Amino acid sequence: MLYLQALSPESSAYHITVALALAPGTDIAALERAFQALVDHHAALRTTFAVAESLQRVHASGSAAFSFHAAACDPGELRQQLLAESERPFDLENGPLLRLGLFERPDGSSVLLLTVHHLVCDLWSLSLLARDLGVLYSGLLRDPGEVPRLEPEKVDFITHVRREREALAGETGERLWEFWRGELGASGGVADLDLPTDRPRPAVQSHSGAMVSARLGGGLAARLRTVARAHAATPHSTLLAALQVLLFRYSGQERFLVGSPTWGRSSADLWGTVGYFVNPVPLRADLSRELPAGDALRAARETVRRALRHQGFPFPLLAERMRPVRDPSRSPLFQVLFSWQKPPAFAAQLAALALGLGGGRLRLGELEAEGIELGVRSAQFDLSWLAAEPDGELAIAVQYSDALFDRATVERMLGHLGALLAGMVGSPERAIGELPLLSAAERRQLLEEWG
Structure with a gap:
């Protein structure tokens, strides 16, 4: 990620952003002190990076601050x-890699914008920070003179990196590499996914992007769980199986x-421990038109299980070994990402925020807020499909x-995925090449306007 950010230093593709409408009466001074205590407690938030040397520096507690500014807004x-x-x-060289913006509206209400670089944070870490922020803010409201004590991290991120390197240098690393070499190199390897696009692919990958979202309802979620x-x-x-079928139907690639x-x-x-621990794994699809939907689901299940058992091999190293010559027009190994955004149980209320959806209520101790749908103007991949179950939907x-x-x-x-998913959960014995793809409106248009 450090390398990719260095290639596109102006890109915000690796920023994590949360926008919150704060409840009336929020104590801004206590909130700012709580964030400073977070930075003092979690070493990842005091980290900077020497890009040229690929070095990570952790600054001493009390020596680093976050960026905070307030501004009136229209x-x-x-x-x-x-x-x-x-x-x-x-x-990245000088930090900080966490910043807060407080935007004050004419009616006296405030919007808090939190932006943190992905190099030092992931969804699990964001959940930890939310939990600890609630403890700190609530404690400072009760006693402004005493900063609450948080449970220390058992293992810091630097120790984790050292342990990982030691494991990869030995038998564990060789076993993991042999698995992935067989998984991705079997039958002559796996070609890049070549989806039909609206415009030709640029010679150099663009990180400009946008987002669309939809709620498919609680009924489909319940049927999804039943079939699972x-x-x-x-x-x-x-859901991965349904997405794989969609991509197969769009591209014709098996x-x-x-x-x-x-x-x-x-x-x-x-x-x-707060930090960037996430490791992407490439999941192989091997499909045909005659394959029953249930078999596609079982194949996806087994692929995921194998990948999880071998998730300890770092993706950057895997991409380097499998594709030593990188194509600058696309991300290495895969161009489509699928992620089920499921925060830890103690932070389940973050599910809507993880998708960038607005309206989700957030209560962290005495700190109350409501998520604001902000949207994005960047993209790490051709397509990133993010799923969650906020409020059971x-x-x-x-x-x-x-x-x-x-x-x-x-x-x-997105509409086609919903149709495919409904078809798969309703008729798992049906061949994936025969599953309905078009929405009712598209079928009507095809028959009445074009037929």
Whole structure:
């Protein structure tokens, strides 16, 4: 990620952004002190990077601060102000890699914008920070003179990196490499996914993008879980299978890869550590038109299980070995990402925020807020499919490269995925080449207007 950010220093593709409408009466001074205590406690938030030397530096507790600024805003311009601030590049060499913006509206209410670089944070880490922020803020409200004590991290990120390097240098590393070489190199390897696009692929990958999202409803989510249980699978594997079928139907390719992030926290002593632990794994699809939907689901389930058992091999190293000569027009190994955004149980209320959806209520101790849908103008991959279950509903957001796709195209893809998913959960014995793809409106248009 450091290398990719260095290639596109102005890109915000690796920024994590959360916008919150704060509840009336929020104590801003206590909130600012709580964030400083977070930085003092979690070493990752005091980290900077020497890009040329690929070195990570952790600064001493008390010696680093986060960026905080307040500004008045015009309600009509709030979204543009939030986007501009969220996209402002970080100085990786000097930091800080966490910044807060407080935007005060004319009615006296405030919007808090949190932006942190992905190099030092992931969804699990964001959940830890939210939990600790609630403890700190609530404690400072009760006693402004005493900063609450947080449970120390059992293992810091630097120790984790050292342990990982030692493991990869030995038998474990060789075993993991042999698995991935066989998984990705079998039958002559796996070609890049070549989806039809609205525009030719640029010679150099663009990180400009946008996002569309939809809620598919609680009924479909319940049926998804029922079919997953019937096939001894998870909702993640079931939705992955539907996405693989969609990509197969769009591209005509029988073999391709879809990337999916793993938590990367290989032992329980890392569960309380903030940092970027996520390790994407390439998941291989091997499909044909005659394959029953249930068999596609079972194949996806087994692919995920194999990948999870071998998730300890770092993706940058895997990409370097499998593709030593990189194609600058696309991301290595896979161009489509699928992620089931499921925060830890103690932070389940972050599910809507993880998809960038607005309206989700957030209560962290005495700190109350409501999520604001901000949108994005960047993309790490051609397509990133993000799923979650806020309030028991199945919601999907698609982050896409607008150098390749129009918004209307991605909206159709999202509708087609919903149709395929409904067909798969309703008729798992049916061949994937026969599953319905078009929406009711598209079928009507095809028959009445074009037929």
